[in-house]
Structure formats: structure tokens, C-alpha cells
Amino acid sequence: MSTLEDVRAAVLELSSSFPRPGLLLSVSEPYDLHTSFASTYPNAGSAGVYVLLNEAGIVLRVGKASCGRTIGHRLGDYFRWGDKVLGKGVAKNDTFKDVRYIATIAVPKDRAFEAPAIEEFLLRRLESPLNSLGMSFHIRNSARVD
Template structure:
């Protein structure tokens, strides 16, 4: 599923499963892990700091076609993403640490939830995985 459809589902979740008086989610722009590889668009680029670093939230890992391949949650988005990707000083670029991926990760988009409702990460992640069924979430769980 394309990231635009994923963002529509985030909006659907906000409208149907949250109290309208709650503080809103913050949705990041797309972050390019490999900006030197056929960069078509202007995104925030590696090795700049991840969006919502130090915040609670969920993150989308996208392939080259902006297809969602994985959805995760974190109590510190930057720290979690650092467990998947690191700076390679020899290549002067991003190195994928984990061999977990069935498709090559290319982009990241994050959704920060308010600190006082950190627990929403759990239900938002579960809702999105159920609706989207990303390839690498399906491999690790039976959705």
C-alpha cells in the first residue's frame, strides 16, 4: 500500500477512534535514507536527525516506490530507527544494520503522538498493521 493511503488511515483513526479534544498527532515529511540514489524529490536526507527523535510514535518504513513495507512503534523514534540504520563512514551514507527486510528500505515517515497519550502508539500501530498488512509485519506476525 502506498504511503498516501497509509496517511489517509491515520486520519481515519484520528476521526473515528480519538476524542476530538485530544492534542493532534504530528506527521513528519518523508525522510530519504539514500539521497544519492536517483533522488527524484526533495526530502529531508540522511544523515540529518530523524523527525520526532526522542518522541513517542509510530514509523513507516517505505521502499523506493513509497510502498509501506513495515510499521513499528517506539517510545523514542530516533533510537528505534538507529537500531535499523546507521551511518557508514566509508560510504559516507546510510548502512542498513538489520537484514530483516524483504524489500530494501528507502524512506521513513514518522507520526509522533502526544507525550501524555503515549499509549496511543499501541492502538495506532495495531490498527494500521491490520488495515495495511505490510509485507515485513506479516512475516513476523500472523495478521
């Protein structure tokens, strides 16, 4: 199972193996849907990549925001206010009910085309059970006999 530390390590690997001149990638601090929903998602106004994690900090899904969409718009597809008094967010779909934390990796607007490449790199490095591409890649490679 992959964790936020694995995400950070994969981003460092991407940056060193495939340098992107003028683009410094960094992973945000985890955003807590249960205690921070009244505030803006990290990098909400930017294109980039988001990582959904459960309460134990295990990666559940990796996704991207590009082609004119922002991280905030994409995350708004998954989560809504559940309790306005407590400021708690809840999943719009049961598939994402176990998500507790969100981490993001922003890219500048003029480099939004980088988001799909970053997402795919992370999917190949991380176990993310809510990504069909990520799961099929890991299943194929764990069954492979070299």
C-alpha cells in the first residue's frame, strides 16, 4: 500500500529522472476533509494532480486537473458540504467515502499539459485501488515472471 511519503518519493524520482526545466514540483501538506472543509483545497485554483488518501494515510486514488479544469473543480466533483456547522466535507459518491485527506501537486496554467504525465508516472509507481489504470498496471506487473 502506498502512502503520502511514497507520493513524495515518486515526485522526487520524476523530477530527477525526467527533469522539467523551470518546473519545481512539490506535494502539498495533507488537507483534512473533516476539519478543513471550510477552507480552500491546497492549490485549488491551479491545474495539477491530486492524491486522495484514507484516514491511515494510504493512497486511494490519483487524479489530474488539466484542459481548463482546476484542482478545486475536480475535487468539487467528488466532495460536498456534509455539515456546514462543523465544516466537514463528505463524498458525493460512496466510492470515495473513505477519503479523509487530499494532497496536491500544482503546475502553472501554461504548463497544465504536464498534469497527465505526472499523473501517469504516479499511477505506475503507486498502488491506488480506486484507479483502474493503477490497479491493472500493478496486477499485470505483480503477475509477471521475469
